[in-house]
Amino acid sequence: MSYLNGSAVCQWLGGCLLVLLAGCSLGESKFLGGNLNGVNHTSAAINYFSVNGYGGPNISPHGYGGGMCCAMLPRQWQPGLKLKVEWETDPNPYAKSPPLGTDEFRAFMVKHKVNYQQHSIIVDLPAYETETLCSLKVHFLPCDQVKVATACMAFGQPGYPIKEPLEMKEPAVCPK
Template sequence: MRAACVLNWLWGVLFLSLAGCSLGESEYLGGNLNGVNHTSAAINYFKVNGYGGPNISPHGYGGGMCCVMLPREWRPGLMMKVEWETDPDPYAKSPPLGTDEFRKFMVKHKANYEHHTAIVPLPPYEQGLCALEVHFLPCHQVKVTTACWGYGSPKNPIKEPLEMKEPAECPK
C-alpha cells in the first residue's frame, strides 16, 4: 500500500512538471546582437535595452553576441534604447603597457570617451527572428534592422557605406 502511494505521488509530480512545460510559448524571442560601425571612432561597448553587445573597431563589424530579447510578435511603436561608448582616438600612440606612463596616459585618454544614447524604432519583422543588427552612423545616429541578411547583402535594408565621414557640423 505504501509503495502505491509513493508511485501515485511520483506520477503526480511527473504530470505537474510536464504540465508546466506546456503553458505555451514565451512572449519573447532571443537573437544574436550584431553591430556595424560606420564611423572612425571605436565602439568600446554597446547595449540594446540593457543587453550587451561587443566592441567594434572603426569602420568594422562586431557581433554574434547572444542574446537580445525581442517580442515574439512585432507591433507598431516598438522602440529600442541603444547606449554606447566611443573612443574618438582609437589609434592614439601609448607608452608601453604596465608602466606608470601608460597608466597616466590611459587616465587622460579615457577622459575623452563619449557616452551616447538613442531611442530608435524597431522595424517590422516576421516570426523567426535572426538577429538584431545595430548600425552606428555619423553624428551619433543609429539604425537597427532584424533582417536575416548581413550588412553588405543586397537584401539588407541598411545601405549606408561602411566608411562614412563625420560632417563638420551635425544636424540638430
C-alpha cells in the first residue's frame, strides 16, 4: 500500500469516527462522570474499594487515594438515590515482612491475607445541583462507616461537607 492510499484510508476512518462521535453527542447523557477519590480516616489500609462497581484506588492509613476514572452518577439528583460501597481492609498494614519475592515472603502473605476484611454498605447519595461532577469522594470512617461527598473542593477546605478529622481512632465498642 502506498503512502497516499494509506493516507486516504486514515482520512476515511477519521471521517467515520467523526460521524460516530457526532451521533453520540446528539442526545444528552443521563449520567455525569467524575473521578473516584477516597479518604481513609482509619489506621487500617484500604486495599481497594468500589462504588456501584466502579473501582477505586488503594488508600494508606489516614491517607488519600484518588483520581481513578470514573464514577457515574445520574445527571439529575433525586431523593432516595443510594450507592453500594465495597472495600477490603488490611488491619495490620505495617506488619514486618520477609524480603519481597522470597518463599518466606509468600508464606508470610498467605498468613497475612487471612486477616483482610471485606465490607459492603449501602449509603445515601447526598444532594448535588451541579451539571458537572468533579469527583465522588468516599470517606472511610471507624466502625466500618462510610460517608460520601460530591463537592468540587478538596477534603479539609472551608465549606467541604465532611468534617471528621483525618486521623480517627477506632472506639473500644462500635455503635450498632
